[in-house]
Amino acid sequence: MLTRRGIVIFASLVVLSAIGLTVHQTQKVTPDFLGKLVPSKVSNKGQGGQEVKDIGQDGQANKGNPGQPCDTDIEWLAGVDIKYPISYAQREIVVRPTSGVERASLTKVDDTLFPQAEQLLVDKKSHLELRDCQQQPLILEVPDTPITPMDAFRMHFGIATTLERLEDSTPMIMRWLAHTGAKLFVIAIKPEGGKAPTSKQLAFRQKELRKRGMDVTLLPPLKKGQLYTETYFSLAKVMYTHRTEEALWFVLMDDDTFFPSMRSLLKMLEKYNPDKEYWIGAVSEIWWSVARYGMMAFGGAGIFLSRALAARIDEVYDICITEMHPAAGGDERVMRCVYGHTETKLTNEPALHQMDVFGDLSGVYESGRLPLSLHHWKGGDYPVDKMSLVSNICGDCFLQRWQFGDDTVLTNGYSIAMYPEGELANGLDFTKAEETWDSHTVEDSVNPGTWHSLSPSRPRLVLDKEKIQYRLLESATVDGGIRQSYIHKGKEEGDTDKLLVLYWRREDQAAASTNSTQPE
Numbered sequence: 163m164l165t166r167r168g169i170v171i172f173a174s175l176v177v178l179s180a181i182g183l184t185v186h187q188t189q190k191v192t193p194d195f196l197g198k199l200v201p202s203k204v205s206n207k208g209q210g211g212q213e214v215k216d217i218g219q220d221g222q223a224n225k226g227n228p229g230q231p232c233d234t235d236i237e238w239l240a241g242v243d244i245k246y247p248i249s250y251a252q253r254e255i256v257v258r259p260t261s262g263v264e265r266a267s268l269t270k271v272d273d274t275l276f277p278q279a280e281q282l283l284v285d286k287k288s289h290l291e292l293r294d295c296q297q298q299p300l301i302l303e304v305p306d307t308p309i310t311p312m313d314a315f316r317m318h319f320g321i322a323t324t325l326e327r328l329e330d331s332t333p334m335i336m337r338w339l340a341h342t343g344a345k346l347f348v349i350a351i352k353p354e355g356g357k358a359p360t361s362k363q364l365a366f367r368q369k370e371l372r373k374r375g376m377d378v379t380l381l382p383p384l385k386k387g388q389l390y391t392e393t394y395f396s397l398a399k400v401m402y403t404h405r406t407e408e409a410l411w412f413v414l415m416d417d418d419t420f421f422p423s424m425r426s427l428l429k430m431l432e433k434y435n436p437d438k439e440y441w442i443g444a445v446s447e448i449w450w451s452v453a454r455y456g457m458m459a460f461g462g463a464g465i466f467l468s469r470a471l472a473a474r475i476d477e478v479y480d481i482c483i484t485e486m487h488p489a490a491g492g493d494e495r496v497m498r499c500v501y502g503h504t505e506t507k508l509t510n511e512p513a514l515h516q517m518d519v520f521g522d523l524s525g526v527y528e529s530g531r532l533p534l535s536l537h538h539w540k541g542g543d544y545p546v547d548k549m550s551l552v553s554n555i556c557g558d559c560f561l562q563r564w565q566f567g568d569d570t571v572l573t574n575g576y577s578i579a580m581y582p583e584g585e586l587a588n589g590l591d592f593t594k595a596e597e598t599w600d601s602h603t604v605e606d607s608v609n610p611g612t613w614h615s616l617s618p619s620r621p622r623l624v625l626d627k628e629k630i631q632y633r634l635l636e637s638a639t640v641d642g643g644i645r646q647s648y649i650h651k652g653k654e655e656g657d658t659d660k661l662l663v664l665y666w667r668r669e670d671q672a673a674a675s676t677n678s679t680q681p682e
Contacts (some may be wrong), residue, residue, distance in 0.1 A: 167519070176539060184521055199534070220486055236250075238638070242636055245659055246323070251661070251662050252664070253276055255664055255665065255668070256301050256667050256669050257555055257669070258303050258304075259305070259306040259556075259668070261306045261588040265304075268530055271566050273300060276568040305557060305558065307558050309343045309511050309553070313342065317664055319346045319347070319403045320349070320397035321346065321349070321414070321416070321417050322397060323348065323351065323416075324350065324351055328350070330540070336375070342424055343377065345404075345406070347378075347381065348380045350381070358382065358386075361544070364381070382430065384399070391494075392486070395499070398412065402475070413465065414464070414492075420535065420536045420539055421458050422546070422560050422561075423532065425558065426534055434468065438468060440466070440506070441500050442467075444513075445516075445615070447605060447616055449612065453604055453607065455494060457510070460493055461491075461516075513535075516537050517536060521598065522599060523544070525595045525598035530592065532561060548634065552575050554644060568584070571586070572646070575637070577631070582628075596622050597619045597621045599616075626653060634646060635648060640665070643665055644665070647664075648662045
């Protein structure tokens, strides 16, 4: 009998070669990751009237450069949470920034994401020898948006949190704040049952954060013994007191608030005059919270105060503090101060997300809608820093959807979904978000729970029957590109974990890489 150390674990690998399809072809094949090829019809029709863009119609847009290396590095699999044996497929995607191309709700591609499969058995080594050395990348056109950090020096952000939670949040904060010129003010509060951080600790942490390209200022609370909710409200005063001359917008947020696109955030604010009193935010996605708290900017989505309104709150700050009920939350305190001492009303921006819905949030993330903010990612199921990493390659392509043929939809950074029972060909309406989240009904209310926030929506599909979902497992920077791996875990004994891997590069990077491999 072999010892455990002597056993060679084999992974069942499906290695893909990209075969471009023309509009004259009527069939394609898609792998079922068990070695069998399943034919399905190609459909280029839009569904439900949603915004759809077709690419690859001339048979040339998806033509890639042959001559890719014959081996692929799989050493990284050692650090991935999978069980062997596995089914494995990979594809390279080259993004082409194109002037005039806009982000659509759903872009249809006249190609398959994983076109042709060959079944191989390989041992668990660091490199896999590919049989097909002419693998061609899939070319996708994306909007020609900057991938360099945006200039956001007119923005001030504020968080009240502990040093420990700040450290946990730093990778996510870096994704949107680093090298933008925006300022972040952090009021460092005492952890429950612990001691308040010393000035030396604050100075050290501030220095470390600034080394990472973030303009962060750490401060103690304005008063000792302050309630957290009062400290949160005081962010408005702290930011305004320490403002720069150029500051136009002041943003109160939680330590688990994430902004996927600074560019889109700035574009949203361009609609508003900062010298008028604006209180911009989003109500909760669930109607119960709106019925309970009213038209309030919920803090996790981000509370945006124009320069004019921040100045007004600073004037009446002491009055607002004395008027507050001790049980009022931080964002509720902002609401009470605004409604009590100004004529300003909430400007609701629904793309800002409090993320108060519970359960499976796939319907939100797979909706094709670019969120301006996300919240509650600290639960572990939504690693937004990894999910959004692909933005380094294709700008605002995070959570953008592409449909391949009539059975596969990629939601970039979140999932690859396959529809084996023909839901796409039968007209599944992708303008509507799938209701995967838990129900949040309110008694005697016409609103069933999320009409005001997540509509239009459609009933959820049956997982592993009507919809086979591969969720993002990991994402990493590799040779200037981005590697994403999506996993569908085996549900029953004998089922294998199935891993789909995408390698993303920009066209100029891909060309440089190809040229560097040519003989001199």
